Amino acid sequence: MATLRESPQIRSKLINTATRLLAQQGPSAIQARAIAKEAGVSTMVVYSTFGGMPDLLRAVADAGYRALVAAFDEMPRTDDAVADIFRMALAYRAIARANPHLYDLMFGLSTRGQYRAIELEAAANRDAESAPYQLTYGYLVKAAARLVEAGRVRADDPEVIAAQLWSYVHGFISLELSGYFAHLGDCVHKVLLPLGINMVVGLGDTPAAATASVAAAAEALKPPANTTAAARRKTRAKPAA
């Protein structure tokens, strides 16, 4: 065991190690002993840096929320509010697929370590507006408000519109990650995108406009990664790994 005295990066090192183990081996791999050994420190460091495993899990989920916020921050804000919100949805799905177990930790029902119960209680009291998941929800509400401002959908409470959009995107992702859409083939073009068109049409958009906007948002799917920073890196010749 290396005796690393600098504790600020030990915290993030443990979080990153836990996140990687969660992605590679699933929730059963999140063990104090395994994470500490993988990070090259003693098991006790988990209890001195965090309070225990629930707090480490909470920190892992918080990091996931922050990554989501960072991804939303990089999203372009065009004059097509519908396309913007579907780019958000596709980015949301990409992040979920990148680490399904982390997505489950963040938005699943099984509250490992009573994380969300505490957060949501605070949110109900309107105290913790800066909670990470509240930030991601705020992005969605603002995007829903732009739908109304742009005149693409009927005037309605943005929070209600956001809840509807989030419901179906989260439901699709959850079921897709569980494998329920495996028999459908390309479930994004068969389910998620038509579902989005139907949704915004039901909210008041015209079918033609909704179809065009969703198609515009889905264009970025064909070249696998083509968003801002990734596109810049693509211009350089790819060195051998």
Added chain:
Amino acid sequence: MATLRESPQIRSKLINTATRLLAQQGPSAIQARAIAKEAGVSTMVVYSTFGGMPDLLRAVADAGYRALVAAFDEMPRTDDAVADIFRMALAYRAIARANPHLYDLMFGLSTRGQYRAIELEAAANRDAESAPYQLTYGYLVKAAARLVEAGRVRADDPEVIAAQLWSYVHGFISLELSGYFAHLGDCVHKVLLPLGINMVVGLGDTPAAATASVAAAAEALKPPANTTAAARRKTRAKPAA
């Protein structure tokens, strides 16, 4: 420990005990020792009746799927296909709320005991059509097909329509159970039902017809329980428990 030799009802007794503990105390209460003690048998019975805890969990989830099938079987089949499918959605939500942890076990991402992974692999091979969750999915596909047959929505693959409907209902339920809609008040009338109207309107129904059908399906919400068998029992005077 009572020495019950009859093993057929021991199986269901363990399943019922596990389901009850799951509902009352959450997933952390599902322990071989606790379930066996609560059922009044030795711990070993879990391993002789089932193979181990994963198999018991699988049996619990199977019982949940069967309860869902039974509930769908009792649903009325009226001439309003849209109202029928929303009655299914509301019944689905009621069952989920009755035992959120069981719902998580059945449809959540965290595969406790690698249950769904095995089942879905078999489903991909089209071998296990009789798998319990396949039955519930079949009900939804048939209900979606009736939407098309009745001319309420555009002609489309019923499996795709079913996937869309399931996505948003499951997403709403999952987020509601997690508490994300607590700040919205009556999220059923604010989110779930408008979401359903928007959905079927997007699928091709007229706003007026969709609104009327969803309203008809939601009528059963005001008297808390009023479905077939429960209504018959209501006519008798309720005896003291």
Added chain:
DNA sequence: CGGTCAAAATAACGACGTTATAGGACGAAT
């Protein structure tokens, strides 16, 4: 009445989260 075998209760094992204990490296004071 005794022997045989299956099934159940109990004890034990490895692994987990967590806690207690012991050891060792820095800073400060003399």
Added chain:
DNA sequence: ATTCGTCCTATAACGTCGTTATTTTGACCG
């Protein structure tokens, strides 16, 4: 420069989990 005090770390230990091995019990049959 030495020594003491104070953290931080590594190691060991405890209780509990799922699971397995061992023993005990009880029923059936000759």
